[in-house]
Amino acid sequence: MILKKSFIIIISFCLMQFLSNNSYTVEPDEVLKNQKQELRARNISKNVRCMVCQNQSIDDSNAPLAKDLRILIRSKIKDGKNDEEIYKFLTDRYGDFILLKPPLKLSTLALWFFPFIFLIIGIFIVFYHNKKSKNF
Amino acid sequence: MAPSLGNFLLWLSLFFATFQFFASRKKNNLKLKFITIAVGGLLISSLLAFFLLIYVHVVSDFSVLNVFQNSHTTKPLLYKISGVWGNHEGSMLLWIIVLTIFNYFIFKLYNKKNFSFISKTLETQAFIIIGFVLFTILTSNPFERIIPEQNDGLGFNPILQDPALAIHPPLLYIGYVGFSAAFSISIATLNFNNNEKIPWYNYMKPFVMAAWTFLTIGIALGSVWAYYELGWGGWWFWDPVENASLMPWLLGTALLHSLIIVEKRKSLQSWVLLLSILAFLLSVLGTFLVRSGILTSVHTFALDPSRGLYILIFTALLGGYSLILYGTKSKKYFNNDFFSFLSKEGSILINNILMVIVCATVFLGTVYPLLIEAFTNNKISVGEPYYNSTVIPILIPAILVMGIGPLLAWKKEDKSKIFKKIFPSILLTGIMTILIFSIYRSYTLIGIVGIILSFWIISNNLIILIRKNKKYSIGMIIAHLGVGFLILGITGSSVWQEERITRMKFSEETKIKEHKIVFEKIDEIKGANYIALQGNFLVYDENGNIFTKLKPENRFYPVTSNFTTEASIHTNLFRDLYIVLGEGNLNEGWVVRIYYNPLVVWIWIGALVIFLGGLVSINANVKKLKILEQ
Amino acid sequence: MKKQLIIIPSILFLLILLTFFYLLIIERNPSEIPSNLIEKNVPKFEAESLINSKKFISHDEFGNEIILVNFFATWCKPCIEEHIYIQRFADEEKIRVIGINYKDNPKKTIKWLNKLGNPYSNVLLDKNGRIAIDWGVYGIPETYVVNSKGIIKYKHIGPITEKIYKKINSLTKEIK
Numbered sequence: 001m002i003l004k005k006s007f008i009i010i011i012s013f014c015l016m017q018f019l020s021n022n023s024y025t026v027e028p029d030e031v032l033k034n035q036k037q038e039l040r041a042r043n044i045s046k047n048v049r050c051m052v053c054q055n056q057s058i059d060d061s062n063a064p065l066a067k068d069l070r071i072l073i074r075s076k077i078k079d080g081k082n083d084e085e086i087y088k089f090l091t092d093r094y095g096d097f098i099l100l101k102p103p104l105k106l107s108t109l110a111l112w113f114f115p116f117i118f119l120i121i122g123i124f125i126v127f128y129h130n131k132k133s134k135n136f
Numbered sequence: 137m138a139p140s141l142g143n144f145l146l147w148l149s150l151f152f153a154t155f156q157f158f159a160s161r162k163k164n165n166l167k168l169k170f171i172t173i174a175v176g177g178l179l180i181s182s183l184l185a186f187f188l189l190i191y192v193h194v195v196s197d198f199s200v201l202n203v204f205q206n207s208h209t210t211k212p213l214l215y216k217i218s219g220v221w222g223n224h225e226g227s228m229l230l231w232i233i234v235l236t237i238f239n240y241f242i243f244k245l246y247n248k249k250n251f252s253f254i255s256k257t258l259e260t261q262a263f264i265i266i267g268f269v270l271f272t273i274l275t276s277n278p279f280e281r282i283i284p285e286q287n288d289g290l291g292f293n294p295i296l297q298d299p300a301l302a303i304h305p306p307l308l309y310i311g312y313v314g315f316s317a318a319f320s321i322s323i324a325t326l327n328f329n330n331n332e333k334i335p336w337y338n339y340m341k342p343f344v345m346a347a348w349t350f351l352t353i354g355i356a357l358g359s360v361w362a363y364y365e366l367g368w369g370g371w372w373f374w375d376p377v378e379n380a381s382l383m384p385w386l387l388g389t390a391l392l393h394s395l396i397i398v399e400k401r402k403s404l405q406s407w408v409l410l411l412s413i414l415a416f417l418l419s420v421l422g423t424f425l426v427r428s429g430i431l432t433s434v435h436t437f438a439l440d441p442s443r444g445l446y447i448l449i450f451t452a453l454l455g456g457y458s459l460i461l462y463g464t465k466s467k468k469y470f471n472n473d474f475f476s477f478l479s480k481e482g483s484i485l486i487n488n489i490l491m492v493i494v495c496a497t498v499f500l501g502t503v504y505p506l507l508i509e510a511f512t513n514n515k516i517s518v519g520e521p522y523y524n525s526t527v528i529p530i531l532i533p534a535i536l537v538m539g540i541g542p543l544l545a546w547k548k549e550d551k552s553k554i555f556k557k558i559f560p561s562i563l564l565t566g567i568m569t570i571l572i573f574s575i576y577r578s579y580t581l582i583g584i585v586g587i588i589l590s591f592w593i594i595s596n597n598l599i600i601l602i603r604k605n606k607k608y609s610i611g612m613i614i615a616h617l618g619v620g621f622l623i624l625g626i627t628g629s630s631v632w633q634e635e636r637i638t639r640m641k642f643s644e645e646t647k648i649k650e651h652k653i654v655f656e657k658i659d660e661i662k663g664a665n666y667i668a669l670q671g672n673f674l675v676y677d678e679n680g681n682i683f684t685k686l687k688p689e690n691r692f693y694p695v696t697s698n699f700t701t702e703a704s705i706h707t708n709l710f711r712d713l714y715i716v717l718g719e720g721n722l723n724e725g726w727v728v729r730i731y732y733n734p735l736v737v738w739i740w741i742g743a744l745v746i747f748l749g750g751l752v753s754i755n756a757n758v759k760k761l762k763i764l765e766q
Numbered sequence: 767m768k769k770q771l772i773i774i775p776s777i778l779f780l781l782i783l784l785t786f787f788y789l790l791i792i793e794r795n796p797s798e799i800p801s802n803l804i805e806k807n808v809p810k811f812e813a814e815s816l817i818n819s820k821k822f823i824s825h826d827e828f829g830n831e832i833i834l835v836n837f838f839a840t841w842c843k844p845c846i847e848e849h850i851y852i853q854r855f856a857d858e859e860k861i862r863v864i865g866i867n868y869k870d871n872p873k874k875t876i877k878w879l880n881k882l883g884n885p886y887s888n889v890l891l892d893k894n895g896r897i898a899i900d901w902g903v904y905g906i907p908e909t910y911v912v913n914s915k916g917i918i919k920y921k922h923i924g925p926i927t928e929k930i931y932k933k934i935n936s937l938t939k940e941i942k
Contacts, residue, residue, distance in 0.1 A: 049519065096517075100520060100521055100522075101522055102518050115500070
């Protein structure tokens with residue numbers, strides 16, 4: 001029994017060393033008491049990219065930087081900042097890369113409008129075809 | 137001995153592929169004999185090379201660089217084998233054998249009438265094979281040796297040691313690579329004068345069905361693995377490599393539907409020829425994105441720009457040739473057979489347009505960060521929020537049309553009959569929707585839309601089944617039902633998920649939905665190549681009875697010094713109960729994350745049912761082809 | 767009409783391939799994210815110093831001379847590898863280097879610097895990582911070159927190598 005307990009202690013210590021450099025996604029101690037604020041924090045976090053890991057949001061990520069940013073976002077929400085201000089704080093420091101939803105700028109106009117243009121072309125093809133087949 | 141033999145066999149495959157290429161171009165009496173030798177030799181040498189690579193992995197021959205880099209003596213046998221295709225060089229061998237197997241099936245199509253046509257097809261296929269074999273030999277040879285020979289290997293990433301992930305690449309590659317056959321047939325058709333009226337679409341259809349069916353299950357298995365393995369219940373991340381597999385799938389979906397029209401009504405031929413070219417080009421481009429080092433992703437293989445340059449040039453050659461060929465020669469396949477939009481053809485055309493729009497959007501999102509980087513030296517991310525805003529609105533009408541499409545008549549549907557045809561399914565959809573919302577009482581717009589769409593598909597196809605109307609293809613009904621289940625699972629798990637994150641000490645309890653969960657204890661356990669802390673959680677149902685014990689683990693793999701978390705999941709048709717053990721200690725307790733994921737299993741059921749429908753269709757198409765060829 | 771429908775996408779396809787070609791042949795690290803702080807003023811911050819009791823106030827210290835800012839920690843292996851170069855910046859090139867100790871234990875840092883040598887004119891403590899966030903740091907070690915007007919001119923992510931050492935040296939000579 002003692003052996004078992006000490007094994008658990010050793011393993012959990014090793015894990016902690018690793019995990020304290022790699023803490024887990026949203027932890028119980030991070031969660032805000034105010035549910036509305038917490039929901040806002042989760043939604044913002046889902047849109048913030050984890051800079052260290054590949055293609056995850058900070059909401060999902062294990063990385064320590066992700067945790068720091070989650071805590072930072074929550075403290076800013078408590079300070080009364082709105083979503084835009086929080087996003088600006090992050091992009092000022094990390095650039096547009098940190099946003100999972102690409103911002104609408106001159107350089108991303110094509111990105112946001114082309115799907116719409118594709119749709120227009122598609123509808124156009126439909127009408128063109130319909131016109132041709134109206135004859136029967 | 138084995139590695140040298142393997143290397144020799146690779147060169148031999150190159151020889152046979154080159155032989156096939158030239159033999160299929162020449163006109164002489166021995167042509168058939170030469171091609172037969174080439175196809176057979178190519179198949180056998182490539183398969184032998186592949187089996188030899190498996191052999192050196194299984195016997196842990198660490199003189200081979202590939203084995204050293206990716207294996208270890210303590211790796212379980214199953215993963216020694218699947219580790220063969222889990223790395224770049226080995227997976228190139230997998231590409232090659234699938235190419236040569238499909239090459240063989242193209243060869244089997246030979247009959248007296250189509251000799252020159254099939255020869256032309258084999259010529260293109262040979263060219264593709266040469267491209268890939270040469271690439272493998274020059275830049276990614278799996279039989280390369282390491283000097284001096286090592287005692288043991290570097291191991292293998294433990295999160296990749298999973299049954300779903302073991303089988304995921306072979307299935308996926310049958311998909312990607314299968315489109316090569318459709319591509320080759322398309323090139324042959326464009327080059328051909330077709331005086332004898334070769335039914336190229338009859339040849340193309342079984343290949344497209346096979347490629348699409350296996351691509352579907354291949355993609356699904358990747359998602360299954362992500363869900364069970366990665367620890368936060370996600371299964372799709374719009375990662376560039378995932379998108380690279382989705383794009384051929386989308387075009388493949390469009391292709392198999394429009395092939396139906398070509399077969400039945402002989403219209404849309406030039407469109408189908410273009411689609412089959414694009415589908416394979418996207419497969420090759422996808423290979424480029426994954427292996428060139430141009431972007432990083434969890435999925436990318438080792439980064440190497442020289443490999444990237446080769447594939448890029450190969451893509452440019454293949455793409456340039458095929459698109460120019462299409463531009464100049466497709467005119468003879470235009471026809472003026474028109475149909476009303478309110479018809480089976482019309483709904484398939486709508487499906488095609490929408491699938492192409494989604495594919496173009498996914499392509500745009502995947503490639504855009506690279507374009508921005510090249511032109512502005514800035515980096516942006518295109519993540520889930522982008523795809524959700526752009527792709528979902530387009531899929532909604534596609535699914536609506538999918539429900540009603542099969543019911544419509546060819547050429548022109550009588551407007552007065554439509555209501556009668558769809559009324560029963562509207563009613564059934566309504567009933568099923570009300571029923572499910574009485575169980576899961578959470579109402580959001582996207583949730584309601586998703587549920588209605590899934591039941592729309594399910595009820596339409598259930599009604600077709602009940603009416604036992606022989607004119608509908610069974611494969612289609614099953615596959616469409618599968619899509620309905622898939623949408624059900626996706627919607628339920630996305631909009632009704634609940635989460636509980638808390639810190640627990642032994643004997644403490646928490647509650648999620650109707651379940652009380654008690655943290656019993658932690659055990660230490662030993663696996664084949666890992667040690668782990670295993671949490672024991674008792675789960676109670678609403679009546680207070682224990683119905684399961686969940687045991688999430690935190691594992692440590694000593695060879696690679698990797699830590700992984702293994703979620704513990706209880707699945708039933710209504711929901712998954714998903715527990716992950718976080719960090720902690722005996723004093724402060726442990727972080728525990730519990731997810732309640734409704735209807736998740738329907739995603740996997742849906743994918744499996746689509747796969748089964750696809751298999752039924754492949755069988756039907758092959759049978760039909762055999763009859764036609766008599 | 768049909769011809770245009772296929773020519774335009776084909777040209778776009780070609781352009782995209784050319785872009786990929788360009789990205790392959792230039793020297794770039796696909797996982798590295800360019801800094802948003804280049805050509806901008808040093809972030810305003812205050813920090814505790816490891817060595818002296820006086821609080822470090824950024825706008826007092828930056829804006830007088832060229833300074834290298836190096837984010838490091840004792841638990842970071844690459845930081846040990848690059849240490850020799852940081853030492854050379856201080857000793858041979860006589861450039862002032864400020865070290866920012868990221869999420870570390872000050873006692874361990876003192877031991878670490880005693881063992882390896884202390885090239886820093888000042889060592890600031892960033893115990894909770896907020897200063898690093900203000901600088902846009904996402905993975906240590908990271909090194910910034912700040913000119914005499916307090917403007918960030920260059921950032922390097924990862925340990926300093928011989929090549930980067932030379933690059934930073936020529937850069938500091940340029941901006942003098």
